[in-house]
Amino acid sequence: MSKTIVIGSGFGGLGAAIRLAAKGHDVTIFEKLDKLGGRAYVYEINGFKFDAGPTVITAPFMFDDLWEAAGKKREDYFELVPCDPFYRIFDHNKRTFDYNGDEEFILSEIERWNPKDKEGYKRFMATTKAIFEKGFVELADKPFLNFTDMLKVAPDLIRLQSYRSVYGYASQFVENEFLRRCFSFHPLLIGGNPFDSPSIYAMIHYLEREWGIHYAMGGTGAIVAAMGKLFTELGGKIHLNSEVDEILIKDKLAVGVRLKDSTVHYADNVVVNADVGFTYEHLIDKKHQSMYLRTKMNLMKYGMSLFVIYFGTKRQYRENGLAHHNIILGERYKGLLYDIFEDKKLAEDFSLYLHMPTLTDPSMAPEGGETFYVLSPVPHLGSGIDWEKKAIPYRDAILQFLEDNYLPDLQENIVALHHIDPLHFRHTLNSRMGAAFSVQPVLTQSAWFRPHNRSEDFDNLYFVGAGTHPGAGLPGVLSSSIIAENLIGAAEPDAIHTRQAIEMTELSL
Helix, strand or coil: CCEEEEECCCHHHHHHHHHHHHCCCEEEEECCCCCCCHHHCEEEECCEEEECCCCCECCCHHHHHHHHHCCCCHHHCCCEEECCCCEEEECCCCCEEEECCCHHHHHHHHHHHCCCHHHHHHHHHHHHHHHHHHHHHHCCCCCCCCHHHHHHHHHHHHHCCCCCEHHHHHHCCCCCHHHHHHCCCHHHHHCCCCCCCEHHHHHHHHHHHHHCCEEECCCHHHHHHHHHHHHHHCCCEEECCCCEEEEEEECCEEEEEEECCCCEEECCEEEECCCHHHHHHHHCCHHHCCHHHHHHHHHCCECCEEEEEEEEECCCCCCCCCCCEEEECCCCCHHHHHHHHHHCCCCCCCCEEEECHHHCCHHHCCCCCEEEEEEEEECCHHHCCCHHHHHHHHHHHHHHHHHHHCCCCHHHHEEEEEEECHHHHHHCCCCHHHCCCCECCCHHHCHHHCCCCECCCCCCEEECCCCCCCCCCHHHHHHHHHHHHHHHHHHHHHHHHHHHHHHHHHHHC
């Protein structure tokens, strides 16, 4: 079996590494940071544990499938528990809408807002099932390497109204403006704007209804730790604090990597879990890249960034009407999203996602304390916003808003505090433009139009993670790891050519 290097240890990289190791490949992970996880890093401050990135676990069966591929049982490594409600969504007047996997419960919630929308919601769900079966079941783990692959699915995409935005699609069935927002916010979970993300992403709502929203006891970091344990049990090797400086190219093949410490490591295949835009911009010498690829990457439109505050309190907030996952929508919706995605300015108002894991898992905080994570979508670094000056005032404005409306006396009770902004995504996570989810999920950047899972220029260079097909979110990046496994397996007979190129490279050094 071939030798494979994986750059980065996010969920896509770990998933690909485990799948390849389970097939007998010699796999080594090089991770820039001091812990596994990439965006799923874990901060530990004053006894509080904070999941830095993903907190919403959907499609749990994908983890079961991953462990099964390794001949193991997922439940022997970490525990998943269902969340109910999936989300509690607040309007600007603090009125709420809860939803879970029970259709009758959802209809009763719709009844409180607009009884006429109950039948519309039923039709909406019936159509999103068809979108899910095409967009996820059939296409999510299939590579789009040729334009003909796109042409084959074009009739189905047209039939499913992929030319409509998610908001526009939901609005066909739902009349109440707040309910339209409740059923169209999902693209924000993967870096997209509900007003221009194609309606195929409406399948996220169906995915949640079908398999639920889950939480991993110990936090998302417990999943990362379990994946690292499984990988090493399969014989995989992990190098932390090992930043890749260059992907070595010989005769249009990726033959290995050079680290920042100047050490060189060779391989038959290179799987990149780093940001695709950053990889082509900084890790591969431009002389090896085609004009087509350089032009394509320069024309890519990047999604939003995030401002995230992690804070722990010395008191608990169990009587304040919050759920595990809370979405707090401001009075503006379309206008705020326009500010973020198009005008690229930092608005004075905001909509927030507030995560309160200690409602489910008290171990995330010291006894008597509470752990929180609040996220605000913001423009990427193409905005020109000076985060060195804006970060602290923006942080304090969000904390004041939470104190005034949801968490009384918050700031005097905070005993652990940290934040990240778009500069973190650029400098620490190596994300081009500081975009939190890489390439924006619009129709003209989906499937074949997205950066390919196998490089357009280098036959043994593969991409997993948010920036390639099928896109961001845990189901998307785990699907990309399946694609990488299948592509490498299909190309295994050609590995001899890579080994010959490696030998030539070694001789030339």
